[in-house]
Amino acid sequence: MTDITSSAPRHPTRREIVALGIGAFVVASVPLARRRARLVRRTMPAMGTIVEVALVHRDPRYAQAAMDAALARMATVERIMTRFDPRSDVGRANLGAAREAVLVTPATAAVIAAALGWAHASEGAFDPCLGETIALWDVEHRQEPPQPGAVRRLAGRSLYRALGLDSHRGHPAVRFGDRNLQVDLGGIAKGYAVDQAVVTLRDWGITQAFVAAGGDLYAMGESDHGGPWQVGVRDPKNPDGVMATLPLSDAAVATSGDYFRYFDYQGRRYHHILDPATAAPRLTAEHSVSVAASSCMTADAAATTVFGMAPERAAQVLLAHAPDARVVSHA
Numbered sequence: 495m496t497d498i499t500s501s502a503p504r505h506p507t508r509r510e511i512v513a514l515g516i517g518a519f520v521v522a523s524v525p526l527a528r529r530r531a532r533l534v535r536r537t538m539p540a541m542g543t544i545v546e547v548a549l550v551h552r553d554p555r556y557a558q559a560a561m562d563a564a565l566a567r568m569a570t571v572e573r574i575m576t577r578f579d580p581r582s583d584v585g586r587a588n589l590g591a592a593r594e595a596v597l598v599t600p601a602t603a604a605v606i607a608a609a610l611g612w613a614h615a616s617e618g619a620f621d622p623c624l625g626e627t628i629a630l631w632d633v634e635h636r637q638e639p640p641q642p643g644a645v646r647r648l649a650g651r652s653l654y655r656a657l658g659l660d661s662h663r664g665h666p667a668v669r670f671g672d673r674n675l676q677v678d679l680g681g682i683a684k685g686y687a688v689d690q691a692v693v694t695l696r697d698w699g700i701t702q703a704f705v706a707a708g709g710d711l712y713a714m715g716e717s718d719h720g721g722p723w724q725v726g727v728r729d730p731k732n733p734d735g736v737m738a739t740l741p742l743s744d745a746a747v748a749t750s751g752d753y754f755r756y757f758d759y760q761g762r763r764y765h766h767i768l769d770p771a772t773a774a775p776r777l778t779a780e781h782s783v784s785v786a787a788s789s790c791m792t793a794d795a796a797a798t799t800v801f802g803m804a805p806e807r808a809a810q811v812l813l814a815h816a817p818d819a820r821v822v823s824h825a
Contacts, residue, residue, distance in 0.1 A: 543708030625676025685794025751782030778802030
């Protein structure tokens, strides 16, 4: 979780915070009297969370049009990559790719390729093929764990190895080599969508902005008061506390944690970040990890991958696969 200010690195005061309460972020800025240009904001529900776009521009109408375009691009990513719509690329693949090649868009193919890269680099700690396991746990609606036998059946399958990505008649296509394989891009597609929104804003000539979606954020250029955006990582044990402040400019940060989606049962927290080896929520004393990187897709996948991983192993994976990514806070 983060909150954003636009002055020198420090924690924002209560007077400076615009408390929007939008999912993983509380956004802060300097008072209007201190701004050089107008900070224009927009929020909307998308991709299972709340998305916010904020940009600095002197023309509010132009700013609104640019945000419309950025949000529309994110909506397109959601439309083609959600597993909840049988008409999406992922939905069609989950229905038919175990029988025959299913054509997908180049964008979906690129995200799947990136996801498979993380899967191989982490030896399966990140697996984009856990749709059936995710559906089994359904942590937002469950009040107790599923039956152990159902969990064991999906444990240790390394399903990513059965996901084929190639071409069919000149178009990207996917094939499944295991009928238990169901693609879910939830650990990477949101970051990709944020990156696409940033590309759109740049196409519109915007140079100062941030795009936030749940636990993913990209900060463009300078804040509305000059200097980097100051991104405060919220303490998962104290919603009103900030445990680290990150200066970001043309960079991304993503947070994975056990406090976003979960249920408690008999003294244990069952969260939404699943361990492919056990087909159950990852066992760890860690409550959150934040990773900074040059792109939000990288930060998103990296944070999911290294959550709960031993620090030495996390450093090895990041250095080998994404040397621009680094763990910036954990608790």
